[in-house]
Every structure is written in C-alpha cells, then in structure tokens.
Amino acid sequence: MMRVLLWATHLQTDILALALHLDACPDVEMLVVTPNLSTFAKEPIAAACPIAAAMVDRGDPDMPARARAFAADVVVADNHLPPPGLAPRLFYMWHGLGWKARGRLDLGTFYRGVKRLTGIDPRRPNSAFMAQCYGPNDLHWRIANWGLAAENCVEIGMPFSDILLNPPYDRQFLASRYSIDILGRPTVLMSITWHYGGIFSNAGSVGRTVGGVLGRNRVKAADMSFLDAVVDTVRRKGANLLLCLHDRKRYDRNFIAAIETIASENSFIELRFKDEHPDNLSDLLVADVMISNLSSFLSYYYVLGKPAVHILPARDGDARIERRIMILSRFNVRLWSKSEEAWMLDPTDVGGAIARNQGEAVSAIREAIDDRTMGAAQTSRWLERHTCAIDGSACARFKYHLEQLASTPLPS
Numbered sequence: 001m002m003r004v005l006l007w008a009t010h011l012q013t014d015i016l017a018l019a020l021h022l023d024a025c026p027d028v029e030m031l032v033v034t035p036n037l038s039t040f041a042k043e044p045i046a047a048a049c050p051i052a053a054a055m056v057d058r059g060d061p062d063m064p065a066r067a068r069a070f071a072a073d074v075v076v077a078d079n080h081l082p083p084p085g086l087a088p089r090l091f092y093m094w095h096g097l098g099w100k101a102r103g104r105l106d107l108g109t110f111y112r113g114v115k116r117l118t119g120i121d122p123r124r125p126n127s128a129f130m131a132q133c134y135g136p137n138d139l140h141w142r143i144a145n146w147g148l149a150a151e152n153c154v155e156i157g158m159p160f161s162d163i164l165l166n167p168p169y170d171r172q173f174l175a176s177r178y179s180i181d182i183l184g185r186p187t188v189l190m191s192i193t194w195h196y197g198g199i200f201s202n203a204g205s206v207g208r209t210v211g212g213v214l215g216r217n218r219v220k221a222a223d224m225s226f227l228d229a230v231v232d233t234v235r236r237k238g239a240n241l242l243l244c245l246h247d248r249k250r251y252d253r254n255f256i257a258a259i260e261t262i263a264s265e266n267s268f269i270e271l272r273f274k275d276e277h278p279d280n281l282s283d284l285l286v287a288d289v290m291i292s293n294l295s296s297f298l299s300y301y302y303v304l305g306k307p308a309v310h311i312l313p314a315r316d317g318d319a320r321i322e323r324r325i326m327i328l329s330r331f332n333v334r335l336w337s338k339s340e341e342a343w344m345l346d347p348t349d350v351g352g353a354i355a356r357n358q359g360e361a362v363s364a365i366r367e368a369i370d371d372r373t374m375g376a377a378q379t380s381r382w383l384e385r386h387t388c389a390i391d392g393s394a395c396a397r398f399k400y401h402l403e404q405l406a407s408t409p410l411p412s
Contacts, residue, residue, distance in 0.1 A: 001029055002406050005072035007082040008034040012278050013300060014093055014132075015078045016045070017159040021395035023053050028399070031070045033058050033082075036275060043279035044177055048168040073406040081113040088410050089128045090117050091402060097134045097158060097386060098296025100193075101344040107146065120411060123147040130405045132156045132398065135387040141344055154401050157387050157394035160281075164303040165392050167285055174282050180240040180270045182286040186369050187240040189287035190230065193295040199223040199311065224258060226311075229358040230291070230365065231262060231269065237369045240268045244283050244297070247275040289368040291361065294347060302379045303390060307368035308352035309361060351375065351382035 008015045011034040022028045030053040037057035056063050067086045075087035079095035115121045118128040131153050133139040139155055142148045175183050234241045263271040290301045291309040352375035355361035368374045383390055
C-alpha cells in the first residue's frame with residue numbers, strides 16, 4: 001500500500017485530477033492538505049466527485065501533527081513546497097503549462113526547498129526527488145534551464161486533461177451556480193494572470209479613477225481601455241463576460257476596485273477569484289471563448305478544442321518586462337526582467353489568435369463567438385508539440401512514476 005500526501009497550493013487542475021485518480025485506487029492511501037477546504041467543499045466538483053480520502057485544511061492547527069502521523073512514503077506538491085518531515089520523498093508538479101519563465105529568486109527558493117526536504121540539491125541526481133514534465137519541450141527546459149538532473153525528470157503529460165476529456169458535470173448542472181446566463185448566452189472567459197500587475201506588463205500611465213478619488217484609486221490606462229473594449233464587444237454580441245482571476249491578495253487593490261465596478265454595472269459580467277471559487281473546471285466548461293494575457297490556464301482550455309485569444313502582455317521590442325512576485329505569500333513585489341529571460345516558451349507560440357492591441361482583440365473575439373471552430377487545428381498542433389499525450393491516461397502515468405519513486409531506496 002503506497003501512502004501519498006498531496007500538498008496542494010489549490011485543489012484544482014492537475015493536482016485535483018491526480019487526487020481523484022488516486023482516491024479511486026485501492027492500493028493507495030492518501031491524505032490531502034489544501035488551503036480553504038471549507039470553500040472547496042461547497043464547489044460543484046466536490047458535489048460531483050466527493051473525495052473519500054482524509055482531507056485537512058492547511059490552516060488547521062492540527063494539520064502538522066496529522067500530516068506527520070500519516071507517515072507518507074512520498075509527498076506530492078504543486079508550486080509551494082511543504083515543510084520538512086512530512087515524507088522522505090518529494091514528487092514535484094508544475095503549476096500549469098504556460099509561457100512565463102520562473103525568475104532566479106523563485107528558482108533559488110525552489111533549490112533550497114528541495115534540498116531541505118530531501119537532503120540533496122535537485123540539480124544533482126536524487127533518489128528521493130522526481131519532477132513531472134508535460135512533454136519534450138518542458139522536459140528540456142527543466143534540465144537545460146533549471147539545471148535539474150535528467151534522471152529526476154519524467155514526461156507524464158497533463159493530468160487535468162483526463163478530466164477535461166470526460167467532465168463529471170455539464171452546463172445544466174452548473175447553471176444555478178453562476179449569476180450570468182450560461183445556458184442562454186455565449187460566454188467569453190477572460191483570465192487575467194496576476195504576474196504583470198494588471199493586463200499588460202508596463203509601468204503604465206494614470207488611467208481612470210475609481211470612486212472619484214484622484215491620485216489614489218488609479219489603474220493603468222492601457223488596462224482599462226482594453227477592458228472597456230472587451231466589455232463593449234461582448235455586450236454588442238449578446239454574450240457574457242466571465243472574469244476569472246487568481247487570489248484577491250495577488251492584485252493591486254485599485255485594479256480590483258476597477259473591475260468590481262465594471263462587473264457591478266453590467267448583469268452579463270461575473271467576476272470570480274480563485275480563492276473564492278477554486279473549482280475552475282466549471283469556468284472552462286461554461287466558456288465558449290477564452291481570452292487571456294498568457295495565463296497557463298489557456299493550455300488547459302486548449303484540450304476542449306474551443307477558440308482562444310492570446311493577449312501579448314508586452315510590446316514587440318520591449319527590452320524589459322514588468323513582473324510581480326509574492327514574498328512569503330503576502331508581500332507583492334514589483335520587479336523587471338529582461339525580455340529574453342522572461343519566457344519559457346516563445347509568447348507567440350500559442351494555440352490560437354494573438355491580440356497585440358484592442359483592435360486585434362475585438363476582431364478575434366467577434367470571430368470566435370461566431371465561429372466556435374476558430375483555431376482548432378492550431379490548438380491541436382500546440383498540444384502535440386508541448387504535451388507527450390492527451391489520451392486520458394496521464395494520471396495513470398503519474399501513479400506509475402509515483403510507485404517507482406516510492407519504491408526507490410532512499411539516499412544513505
């Protein structure tokens with residue numbers, strides 16, 4: 001019996017798919033640790049696919065003792081690493097297959113964290129460590145750029161694609177959980193990653209004031225002009241706009257105030273934050289079109305074969321790109337990266353239309369609403385290049401490699 005501790009940043013996407021798969025395996029005993037467990041329990045995925053394994057909120061005072069007492073053979077973590085002492089082995093998952101490269105500060109934290117957990121730096125062969133890779137390009141990046149030992153990197157694919165290929169619910173099941181009319185109107189999903197401080201990566205100029213307070217509640221002019229154009233386009237097409245963002249704490253409060261004002265003024269707009277609505281599978285399924293400033297959420301949407309529009313967050317020729325990072329998951333710090341160091345994948349290597357400005361975005365959204373097959377071939381080719389297989393068996397491959405790691409003797 002393999003004992004697996006899942007240490008989830010959020011119980012969604014790839015680590016959620018793995019949790020559901022392992023939960024159904026009679027030869028696996030699992031403990032799931034996740035933030036905001038009570039919020040997850042109210043989500044549609046929890047109703048459609050209840051997890052029988054033990055689950056504990058990361059903020060529960062008893063969590064550390066319960067996790068240690070579980071005595072896992074291996075801990076699986078996505079993005080954030082657990083504290084030492086919970087398991088002798090670590091299997092690391094990436095937090096989505098996207099375009100953005102991880103900065104040197106983040107990498108240094110990762111190297112130190114793996115060494116603290118396993119005793120060996122992940123840039124050396126390590127029998128207590130393994131890393132998931134989505135496909136050949138991802139594998140090459142982790143080895144060549146991150147310097148991870150090749151022996152510790154395995155091509156598994158995209159576990160979440162297993163669920164996307166065979167969803168546990170449909171729009172009818174989800175309709176009452178949205179304020180917008182997802183059954184009677186087409187829905188445009190706009191996912192805004194937090195890494196640029198807004199939609200675009202630039203210092204920006206003073207834009208619209210929110211609440212009439214000049215000099216305080218201000219946001220980037222480019223962001224608000226772009227968002228206004230998208231809202232107007234969606235309105236004219238008789239569609240919904242579903243705005244999906246990361247945790248509230250990761251965005252500038254003025255940016256949040258601006259989009260909350262827009263959402264409150266339009267009944268066809270709904271705003272969701274990841275920490276308040278962790279089941280983003282439902283958001284992907286209700287969407288007919290997706291537009292994003294290169295959030296890794298896009299690559300999951302590709303599996304559904306529906307149109308995607310890609311906002312390039314930086315202009316061609318920009319020497320530097322504005323980025324945001326979170327220190328200790330609390331402090332939002334603004335940094336600048338050289339353009340050539342900012343990307344893991346070429347930002348123009350995408351599975352659909354590219355929007356460099358408002359006009360291109362408006363045109364692409366209109367076309368996508370009218371033609372739900374737009375970009376389907378391009379999306380399929382992107383998945384073929386960047387994932388090892390979209391075949392419904394990624395979670396089974398993950399379990400196989402978990403068993404290999406769990407049965408490997410630990411370093412002496």
